[in-house]
Amino acid sequence: MLYAFIVEDEQFAREELKYLLTETGDIEIIGESETMHEALWDINECQPDVVFLDIQLAKGNGMELAKQFKHMKKQPMIVFATAYDAYALDAFDLDAIDYIVKPIDGVRLRKTVDKLLVHAQFHRGKPQQEDIQPQGTKTIPVKDDDRMIIVQVDEIYYIGTENRQTYIKTAQHKYETDLLLYQILEKLGDDFLQVHRGYIVNLKQVSAIEPWLNRAYNLILKDGSKVPISRSYAKHVKQKLGIK
Incomplete structure (x- = not known):
């Protein structure tokens, strides 16, 4: 099929x-x-x-x-x-x-x-090419009204999706971008991790992790934001954070 x-x-x-x-x-x-x-x-x-x-x-x-x-x-x-x-x-x-x-x-x-x-x-069964580890980029272009501005990657708390629109959250702002989630992830370095089908998080901005419904979790970020971790990503996220 x-x-x-x-x-x-x-x-x-x-x-x-x-x-x-x-x-x-x-x-x-x-x-x-x-x-x-x-x-x-x-x-x-x-x-x-x-x-x-x-x-x-x-x-x-x-x-x-x-x-x-x-x-x-x-x-x-x-x-x-x-x-x-x-x-x-x-x-x-x-x-x-x-x-x-x-x-x-x-x-x-x-x-x-x-x-x-x-x-x-x-x-089917053909070996896949080994993944190339991204070197990481330093900036991401985003929309701000009628302007395109450049956000420093270190300022990003998380990247999310809403109604088929990707947005980037920093401490003070929430920007829209035309890039899709997987396209952004390819540009980022090891400090960023996909934790849900619709979210990528900057691990440097994580302050806590809390249990949620049905064996899922929430990440609590330094600005107070909460980002869900889906069950399929939970094990990998906890390993990256050093949590057993």
């Missing part, structure tokens, strides 16, 4: 593709989106095996969205499903598994799914 995400701004086309994919018996739809911004955020969160992607979106271009996938921890396979055949060469330059021209029929889609299954089987 492969887990799929659909990016398509036309509801009828999206529903038809969902139906055809489900009918194959080898695809489970775990997310869908109409816009680039929502899609990039949600794909990074749910980490699908494959993204079925339209090219001409009402808000954005599917080609530009696909270029962002290479920066993700889990890079999904790409299948373009579009009414235009002029972009096929560009699509395969992005390592797309297939390029389907609408209207899509079940027989053609079955061939695509078979390609995906073969590709997934081949790459």
